[in-house]
Each structure stands twice: as structure tokens, then as C-alpha cells.
Amino acid sequence: AIDPNFDQNREVVDEHEGHDVWGPVEEPEKLGIHGTHVAVDFDICDADGVCIEDCPVDVFEWVETPGHPTSERKADPANETQCIDCMLCVDVCPVDAIDVDST
Template sequence: MPIDPNFETNRERVGEENGVTVWGPVDPPEQLGIHGTHVAVDYDICIADGACLEDCPVDVFTWVDSPGHPESEIKVEPTHEDQCIDCMLCVDVCPVDAIDVDPGRAGRT
């Protein structure tokens, strides 16, 4: 199942990690929630193939550890989502539809 494009309405903001907003539910290590707002990554379905990180022309993503998560032990975090130019390359290359970019959410946290 792809990332919920309405996560801001359907999920609760539960905190922040590395300056990135986290949307729950969160119950580590199995359930890590959605990270980011303008550029959002569903950590629970991310398989960390790295395509988004490699293809992003403005280096929005960085690797972070997610030890014990059933899908992958690392994730791509939208650490620099404020740099996003809304090109949607990350959305297009994600094989599991774990990323959502919404220009309407830019600047919101």
C-alpha cells in the first residue's frame, strides 16, 4: 500500500527527528511512521533502494539508521526537504510508492 497522501489529516504529529517532523503511529523498531511534511517518506514501507537519494537533483535525502525494521535497516530521510524543487523524481523512482511530495505543504511543519 502506498504512502497516505492525506497523512497530515489521518495521522498525528508525534515529534521530530533530526529536524524532520514525524507522523505516527510509531512503535520502534517495527513501526516508524512518516517522516517529513513537504517531502514525506513512509518509513514503514521504504525498502531503502536509494533511487530517490541518487536521483534527487538538490540532495533532499540523507541515509539514517533504522535497526530492526523489517523492511530495511536504513531509510532515506528528507533532511533537507526545504530545498525540494517539486520535480517529483523521487516519487517517480520509488518502487514501493513510499514518498509523497506536495507543493501545497511546503513550509509547513
Template sequence: MPIDPNYRTNRKVVSEQNGIKIYEPYNPPKQLGIWGTIVGVDFDLCIADGSCINACPVNVFQWLDTPGHPASEKKAFPINEQACIFCMACVNVCPVAAIDVKPP
């Protein structure tokens, strides 16, 4: 099941890290929710294959350690989501459809 494309309106912001919003459900380490507003990554779907990090021409992502998460113990954190140029490369290469991109 892919990322919820309506998470920005259907889910509550429950936390924030480095200025990046985190949307529910958030109950670490097992549930990490969706991180980011312009570039959203469903941390519960992300398997950390790195395809989005390699595909992004403007370095939106960096690795974030998430020890204890069942899908993977690191995630592609959209730390530089403001730099996104909306090329959709990350969305197109994500093998589990964990990324959603929408202009602000």
C-alpha cells in the same frame, strides 16, 4: 499499498528529529511512521533501494540507520526537505510508492 497522501491531516505528529516531523504510527523499531511534511517518506514502506537519493537533484535525502525495522535497516531520510524543488523525481522512481511531495 502506497503512502497515505492525506497523512498530513489524518495522522498526528508524534515526534521530531532534526526539525523533521514524524507522523504516527511510531513504535520503534517495528513501526516508524511517516517522516517529513513537504517530502514525506513512509519509513514502514521504504525498502532502502536508494533510487530517490540518486534521483534527487538537490540532495533532499540522506541515509538514516533504522536497525531492527522489518523492511530495511536504513531509510531515505528527507533531512533537507526545505530544499525540494518539486520535480517529483523521487516520487517517480520509488519502487514501493513510499514518498509523497506537497508544497508547504
């Protein structure tokens, strides 16, 4: 599961579509965590897609990640500023790849 304390245990190493990327990143095998308020651990996400289907405000968008060992696309929190903290995505992701900081 995603580390809920990633913001203390990791460093921001990059930016993507207006959100932070928390390392370590070694493309294409290691992609880190995308987003901060809505954070998706790309190394855990296996492209289930239920977060994209269920988020009421369409926070997530697919990004292609060819060569990643777990899956070749990921749910990117492209619109994390739109999040309404419903926590649905956190509850439904089957591999616990998502953390939403509602505090």
C-alpha cells in the same frame, strides 16, 4: 503506498533533524512518516536508494533503522526545505514510499 492524506489521518508524534514525524511510532518495528513537504513512509521504504541517487538537490540522507522488518536503513528527507518540487523521487521510488506536496 504512502497515504497522500497522511497530514489529516495521522498526528505529529515527534521531531527528527528539524522535520516532523507522523505516527504511530513503535520502535523499532513501526517508524511512521518522516517529513511533511517531502514525506517518506519509513514503514514502506525498502532502502532501494534511487531517490538518494536521483534527487537533484540532495534532499535525502540515509538513516540507520536496525530492527525494522522492511529494511535497516531509510531515506530521510533531511533537507526537505531544499526541495524544488521536480517530483522525480515520487516517480522513481519502486514502492511508492514518497509523497511530495507541490500544491
